[in-house]
Amino acid sequence: MPVLRRGADLPTRADVVVVGAGITGAAVAHELARRGAHVVVLDGAARPGAGATGHSGGMVRAYDEDPAIAALALPSLAAYRDPARWASGRAPLRAVGAVTVADPARGAALRRAAARINDALRSSAHVVSGAAEAAGIHLAGGIALVEPEAGWVAPAEVTDDWLRQAVADGAAVHCAVRVRAVEDDGGRPAVVTDAGVIRAGAVVSAVGPWAAGPVRGLSPATLVRTRSIQVSIVERRPPAPPHATFVDLRTGRYAKPAGTDRTLIGMPHPVWDSPVDAPPDPAHVQATVSALAAHLPWLPAARILTTVRAADAYAPAPAGGAASGLLEGTGVPHVWSVRAWNGGGVKTAPEAGRRIADAVAAGALSPSV
Ligand SMILES: Cc1cc2nc3c(=O)[nH]c(=O)nc-3n(C[C@H](O)[C@H](O)[C@H](O)COP(=O)(O)OP(=O)(O)OC[C@H]3O[C@@H](n4cnc5c(N)ncnc54)[C@H](O)[C@@H]3O)c2cc1C
DSSP states (O other): OOOEEOSTTOOSEEEEEEEOOSHHHHHHHHHHHHTTOOEEEEESSSSTTOSHHHHOOOEEOSOOSSHHHHHHHHHHHHHHHOGGGOTTSSOOOBOOOEEEEEOGGGHHHHHHHHHHHHHHHOOOOEEEOSOSEETTEEOTTOEEEEETTOEEOOHHHHHHHHHHHHHHTTOEEEESOOEEEEEEETTEEEEEETTEEEEEEEEEEOOGGGGGSOOBTOOOSSOOEEEEEEEEEEEOOTTSOOOOEEEETTTOOEEEEOSTTEEEEEOOOOOBTOOTTOOOOHHHHHHHHHHHTTTOTTGGGSOEEEEEEEEEEEOOOOTTOTTTOSEEEOSSTTEEEEOOOTTOHHHHHHHHHHHHHHHHHHHHSSSOO
């Protein structure tokens, strides 16, 4: 856990205030602090990663159907694999493999994607077709892009590591400090919190699902909505085999190992405008078990241990693609909102953080306040 502060010693000035200490805010704060900015991170919760990040399955892979997201996911996977990028000295990636199941008609596109991934990462991605199963996952009539070098990370652990690095580079991380509004103070932002006001050169809002009902001054131009995400952890006992992470593009169903004898399962739960703390939906738990049995035949006999329901921010893909649309203005000068991640913010966070920091550093650090 990085050095966390409360409200009492809140600074009055910063180059950049990052609102939100989820995985996105932590990535941005780390990258900005590395570039020499004086960064203050604020989170209303008592600890970092208490939002979507703390509930997330953390599945990471290079492949995505959306080329703009794939362009973020591929270098992000490289970062998650590289021990030199982490304060802990250990790469956070659990490389259990990733299986993307798709309609057989997508074979040629998946083969091209595998070749691109292997060129960039020196990995062994490949397409499995005409087989019943790959890496412990039944393919249910689909074909599979298998990325043996992908897998999952623990998002809270990644968040902590980045905040630790940011603090080592001079950042301050204040938890239990809620931002109430961001105002235009003579052309530069004033961040009004319940512990005082910070005058900043720029503000990056990385409030995740809270972007759907933002505080004054943090509304992104695009309409953002919350959507429920519900996952369950089940016991996986022999003879149930170990397996890779997987997602079926035809249905949106997914699973990942969550330890040596546990598996996380999920499928789309399209409940819009869902509160971040809504209670689990028992009917969806049963529907998820039944649906996932096509991929994990041992599932109906497995014990369900826990169910977690949370939400992420959803918005249409930015018009110019993810590369141009990572940040949106809010109407207050030098205040930007990070794009909604539509349920996939972990697999893109390292590269998104780097690009956002580049954009903010280029446009906002001079003159400092
Ligand atoms: C159950 C679940 C499973 C998922 N699985 C995957 C997966 O396998 N792979 C993947 O890539 N993605 C996955 N996702 C999506 C991914 O976790 C999210 O996209 C990502 O965590 C979003 O991070 P964030 O930092 O943008 O938001 P959050 O983690 O929600 O952080 C926002 C922070 O802002 C703070 N905040 C809000 N308002 C204020 C305010 N006014 N003042 C101060 N602080 C404020 C909150 O306290 C919170 O800590 C999953 C999500 C869920 C919920």
